[in-house]
Amino acid sequence: MWTGFLRRLNIHYDNLSYTVKSPHFFISLQSVKAGLGLGLLPEFLIRNDLAAGNIVHVLNIDTASNFGYFVLAPSYKKKLAKVRLFKNWLQQQLLSAD
Numbered sequence: 001m002w003t004g005f006l007r008r009l010n011i012h013y014d015n016l017s018y019t020v021k022s023p024h025f026f027i028s029l030q031s032v033k034a035g036l037g038l039g040l041l042p043e044f045l046i047r048n049d050l051a052a053g054n055i056v057h058v059l060n061i062d063t064a065s066n067f068g069y070f071v072l073a074p075s076y077k078k079k080l081a082k083v084r085l086f087k088n089w090l091q092q093q094l095l096s097a098d
Contacts, residue, residue: 005040008063029055 006013022028025045032039032055043062049055077083 004066005063009061 022031025041028039029041029045029049031037032041033049038058046055050057073083
């Protein structure tokens with residue numbers, strides 16, 4: 001992610017090394033909160049911690065990414081009322097955020 005982030009900002013680098021990598025955003029967030037380093041995280045995940053002052057936005061730079069998020073459920077649950085309700089609610093939230 002860091003390589004793509006720097007490339008989108010047109011920042012050139014020769015030697016970029018990582019000492020800790022995390023396979024999941026949540027683990028990265030916990031590492032940042034524990035003072036173990038910097039994290040590159042999506043805004044929706046850090047919003048509350050930023051507001052509470054638990055973490056700070058070091059660079060104050062926002063950038064788009066090529067990553068997508070998917071809401072998944074087993075196919076046999078697709079027709080359940082609670083799944084449909086959640087899907088409809090989430091779609092409305094995303095549309096109103098635009």
